[in-house]
Amino acid sequence: MGPQPSPSFASFARHTGRLGDHAPTHLLPDLDWLVKLAIGLILASAGLLLIRPPQRRALGFALGIFIIETGTLIGIRGIVAAGGSSWWQYLMPFALVLVPGLFIAVVLSRLHWWRRVGFTPLREWRAPHLLIPLVLVLALPVAGLWARDVMATTALVLALQVGFVLIDIFMEEVTYRGVVLQALSRFSPLLRVTLAAILFGFSHLDNLFLPGADELGVAYQIFEAALIGILFGAVRLRMNTIWPVMAVHAAYDLMLVLAFGHAFPVAPTLPGFVVDTVVNLSLAVVGFSLLRAGLVVPEDRREAA
Numbered sequence: 001m002g003p004q005p006s007p008s009f010a011s012f013a014r015h016t017g018r019l020g021d022h023a024p025t026h027l028l029p030d031l032d033w034l035v036k037l038a039i040g041l042i043l044a045s046a047g048l049l050l051i052r053p054p055q056r057r058a059l060g061f062a063l064g065i066f067i068i069e070t071g072t073l074i075g076i077r078g079i080v081a082a083g084g085s086s087w088w089q090y091l092m093p094f095a096l097v098l099v100p101g102l103f104i105a106v107v108l109s110r111l112h113w114w115r116r117v118g119f120t121p122l123r124e125w126r127a128p129h130l131l132i133p134l135v136l137v138l139a140l141p142v143a144g145l146w147a148r149d150v151m152a153t154t155a156l157v158l159a160l161q162v163g164f165v166l167i168d169i170f171m172e173e174v175t176y177r178g179v180v181l182q183a184l185s186r187f188s189p190l191l192r193v194t195l196a197a198i199l200f201g202f203s204h205l206d207n208l209f210l211p212g213a214d215e216l217g218v219a220y221q222i223f224e225a226a227l228i229g230i231l232f233g234a235v236r237l238r239m240n241t242i243w244p245v246m247a248v249h250a251a252y253d254l255m256l257v258l259a260f261g262h263a264f265p266v267a268p269t270l271p272g273f274v275v276d277t278v279v280n281l282s283l284a285v286v287g288f289s290l291l292r293a294g295l296v297v298p299e300d301r302r303e304a305a
Contacts, residue, residue, distance in 0.1 A: 062179075070203055
């Protein structure tokens with residue numbers, strides 16, 4: 001997620017056609033920036049009211065984190081839209097991921113969860129063979145790079161984009177494969193991963209407030225991100241580390257930007273939708289298969305070890 005020129009995790013911008021005869025309405029992107037800011041502040045405040053100690057209300061805590069982050073992103077989109085200069089439109093989007101990124105880092109520090117959510121040393125990693133299905137996530141953006149012959153990018157723009165990607169990935173992964181997954185530790189691994197993936201998919205709702213956003217394209221983005229989120233969450237639990245997931249996620253987003261120049265949510269053509277869904281649904285099935293009973297070490301047994 002994120003404004004132009006930032007990458008959004010499941011934004012397959014290579015498709016310029018739309019699914020069916022969809023006629024975009026663009027209701028939310030055209031809202032006044034003050035309205036966007038107000039919506040964001042209201043959502044973030046509502047999320048704060050839901051926050052309770054995760055040991056007592058795990059689902060409420062996870063939903064609160066999700067709502068706070070979504071509200072913050074929408075509010076910052078309003079602030080970005082308020083500026084008219086080119087430097088404002090280009091530099092301010094960094095706040096879109098930096099602010100929630102700092103927030104989630106504070107949450108991790110207050111809860112002392114850095115190691116629990118997967119920031120583990122290499123010696124504690126498990127199941128290294130799971131890097132294979134994880135790297136398969138890069139198949140589609142690699143195909144896009146191949147088809148586009150990697151468009152030319154200046155060193156400055158590339159450096160800024162890499163910085164944006166790293167902050168963006170930290171914010172998303174630590175939130176959904178980190179804090180949310182850890183907060184739901186009392187649930188079964190299957191339910192934990194599914195709920196975290198669904199929230200990750202819906203976290204892209206803020207793209208509806210991006211100027212020129214396509215509603216069907218954002219819905220498509222949410223759906224595909226949730227599917228990939230299942231594999232990411234399963235690998236995160238099985239491997240007992242978040243580092244490989246963050247690395248693949250960052251490489252995925254960066255290749256999308258190199259291939260297409262932006263990650264604007266665009267409704268795909270019907271063939272594109274079918275191909276993307278088949279690939280990502282297959283990866284989700286792999287993720288579910290990794291969560292069979294006995295394959296994921298329970299939290300209490302892990303801490304005792």
